[in-house]
Amino acid sequence: MTDRRRLLGMAVPFVAVLGSMIVGLLLIAASGKDVPDAIEAFMDGAFGSAFAIGASINRAVTLSLVGLGFILAFRANLTNVGGEGQIAVGGIAATALGLWPPIASLPLGLAVIVPLLGGTLAGAFWGGIAGFMKVRFGTNEVISTLLLGFVALLAVYWCVQSTALLRQPQTSSATLPESLQIADAAKLPSLTGNAESPLHIGLVICLLLAVATAIVLQRSTFGLRLRAIGLNELAARRAGMPGGIMMVVALAMAGAFGGLAGAIMLQGEQYYLKTGFSSGYGFDGLVVGLLSRGSTLGVLAGALFFGFLRSGGISMEIMAQVPAALTLVIQGLIVIAVAGSVILVEKLQGAR
Amino acid sequence: MTSSAGSLLSLNNLGKRFGSLQALEGVSLDVRAGSVQCLLGENGAGKSTLCNLIFGVYEPSEGDMVFDGAAWAPESPAVALEKGIAMVHQHFSLVPRMTVVENLMLGQVRGVLKRHEFGARIRDIAENFGFTLDPDAVVGELSVGERQRAEIVKCLMRDPKLLVLDEPTAVLPPGEIGALLDICRRVADSGRAVILVTHKLAEIAKVADRVAVLRTGRLVADESMAEADMGALVHAMVGRELRPLDVALAETDEDVEASEAPKGFALVCDGLTVHDRHGAVRLDNFTLEIRPGEIVGLAGVEGNGQSELGMVLAGLLRPTEGHFYIAGNDLTHAGAAAVTAAGGGIVPEDRHAVACVTAMSVAENMFLNKLDRFTRFGLLQRGALNAAAQKQMQEFDVRAAGPEVAFSGLSGGNQQKAVLARELTLDPLVALVAAQPTRGLDVSAVEAVYRQIRAAARRGVGVLLISSELDELLAVADRVAVLYRGRLVGERPAEMNERGAIGALMSGQVA
């Protein structure tokens, strides 16, 4: 019976994905574009070359990290909607550290590691604020993480607008509001050694963290305590668990994953800070976390799917003139369908 | 279908089955207009089922009813309300953030709100029945008694012929009970009928005209209050001379001497004072000392500070003033984990809210405060945890399909035994605070719980037993202290002939 329930739980995202893809194809057809052309362009952009695959996987890494953080906090019944902002503060910290000359001259790969850690800590701090507000003032974390997200996005804007902060020196009126490129030493090493592929060691970091998350959630006492707090905070506190601290820790962990994702995005591919560099990855990561229903493997699978979907969508726009916004439509439909079917699934599972 | 003259509501051979459970059987009763009918019975005797039949929540399985001269078979509470039966439930259905007048207008008016006009009507009705109610007060800021009066006015606005009150005294501080009974009397005097449902006869005896007693779904007594003998009624309600506790009591206490009494006190409360959010005093300078091996009963009507005391001793609530010590350690501000570490076992009154996580397994719940024992390098050793739980389940007779089943699947009695097992197996265990530990349990579970508590005391544990069931306290405790309005108002030996004196203290009469 449990197998059947699990199967049902997995079937829903699957059906939602399939249905939304079909709607996507219908939309392509309706817009008068050639469907096989579009599919070819999509496949080409997603899997067509070492570059395409590397870029897609890099996207998936970002989404996985945010998703993993989401399910960690969600175990304690905390919904982290602030992935976007946590990516942003992670990116700011990584840029600042990556631009700081003393860091770039550090040996032993520390020039890479210190900005990564800086981004992680910044994200943890940002998530921790929401945790603190929850424990101290009883502020709903959904509202606080969302608002903190906007503040963080505007902080990026601030950083790249002001030369006193991270904006590159203004030599002419045409100088873009962006930071300088970070030091070469701070850039993430390539994973393949192949100059064609942008794939970097972010993938390894992500997989290691995924394994760690799975162990924490399924095997560790800490994971069980998170669950207890999520289910009944008062009983957990009575049993000696520091409920408030654990909630702050849970949200800080979620934030840390987001911050790390931001640092990896910046040090892995973007190399300089600009407004909107997180471009929706935070919300997509949240979606990945939700769809996974708390499973680490689910997060990785969902992240890969959305990673390839994004890459393919961009290619479709360039090669088949199908707006990339189509992937947003598909994504939105998936989220709504999965969220809407929760009760249905519970009923089916209840009825066995 | 028969109806006696003068009766407003007649029940004829009424029965209700839920699956294989016969909740109510062969109940025949006449309720007269202008009278207060008391419906007496223990928890689970079928009182609520009977009310729900009258109020249209359930349909009877057998028998029929006559109300106001016509066959009575309301298909829903809404119909019952419309036809003249109103009910004040134990749990109020008021919106705390709205005012009294807004609450009473909800669902009653259409279009533009005329607060002033409606408020005047509320005042009139309240005055008619001899009390006051401020229509513009925000419900959340009212006392329980005032909220109850708002509920009563809500019912009376519909001008019902029959008013049913479900356990109305359970939530009231003793001082407000008299006022409630006056209102009931006036309602009856206005020609309406009142049904008072309770399991505490003494509190309402003076207002009842007739009293009916339910036991295990059957009507076992139905008489005029003037002729009734209180002792006989209580006997009819309980249905047995010998309570299970007397059996536990009869066990020999010979091995008490065996455990060597350690020096000092197990638990000391020193001037504990708790103010609530609004600044009202809930616990007032509470001081009590409990020796190792001693069982001290704390009696009192519910809502007199027991919950606050329980939360303070559990390490979940910081007292405004005062201290408490377990084995000499000051734990006032130390938190729940420190209470556990110092040997303070806690069986909280609200099991589901405080003692367990029902969605987790039995094993996880039984070791919720000792998970470190089964942790190696941060990982939980599930095999060892389940094995330990299995062993403890046998020891404490916790019946479940296995240590891995969900806690929510256990019966109330088995849940309580599991919680007790967890708290009694603390090492060291110095003091046990058990609040209402037998509430909602069946007889055999009650017996098991008290056997365990007494065994712990024999091992030298100091026990504070908080209960509103005086008979249980008398049977189990060594001495009984009484809590009234947050204050310790007296202390008596736990002997049957002190029953009256303790009862007087509980109701606020100073001896």
Add this chain to the structure above:
Amino acid sequence: MEEMLAVFIASTLRLAMPLMLAASGELVSERAGVLNLSLEGMMLTAAFFGALGSWASGNPYLGVACAILASVVVSAVQAWLSVNLRANQLVVGIGFNILALGATTLLYRIIFGGLSREEIPGLPKLAVKGLSDLPFAGTAFFQQSVIVYVGLALIVLIWAMLNHTSFGLAVRAVGDEPRSADKAGIPVAATRWKAVLITGFMAGFAGAFISIADIHTFTENMTNGAGYLALAAVIFGGWNVGRTIAACLLFGAATALQFQLPAMGIHVPTAFLLMLPYLLALLAVAGVVGRLEPPTSLTLPFQRGK
């Protein structure tokens, strides 16, 4: 100086208007216990279909009708999902925002093609006779498109409804204690449905204001977070109509200042002014500016007997 102030007031009003319209609608829904994170999506959908309707028919009033219809349709789906299917309101809201951004961009590209900026027939500004000639801020207040006057009237109506009608009472009851409301005979689901539809209606107005009355065209993601800002205003306003409107004006003023301050020679970072609304809302939910309590059952679905 005086002229500058008049310009400031005018641009504050212009920037606050969509916020006020959307926030007052959202307020009704939140008081009933439903949080529409999809407010942004509703506004964007309305802005697009408003522009489309106006462009296709050549009649801006028809455009406004299209905008409202589109937004109400979105809100109906939101209501069905959050009230009947008891779906997670936040997730559904995020889903709608992604979908709305994708769908409007896609349709815009398909219908208008490329990155054209097709001008659409906009709403004329109506001057209130006598008042618009008042010195100082006369034009700012009394020479606005008809949407503004209707919208302001609707906001007053919403206030009156929430505080002085039986429907408003029902809305507040189902948002706080749906169980008690149910016992008092209030249809919880229907009340919440109506409240969400009101949100959709007002968000439609807000979207139409942006594309038809203000900018006179549609651009991708043209609401650019105004929906979230409106949500923040409801929070900052403590779920109270008057305070929410004040919050919208404050947020509008903060945004308007970014153009005004440099002109006055005062240098405050633009980013800070843009951040201000969210910071204020954060302080508000932290209880720094007085204790604010959201409706007790906000985001909690209701099911009888559970």
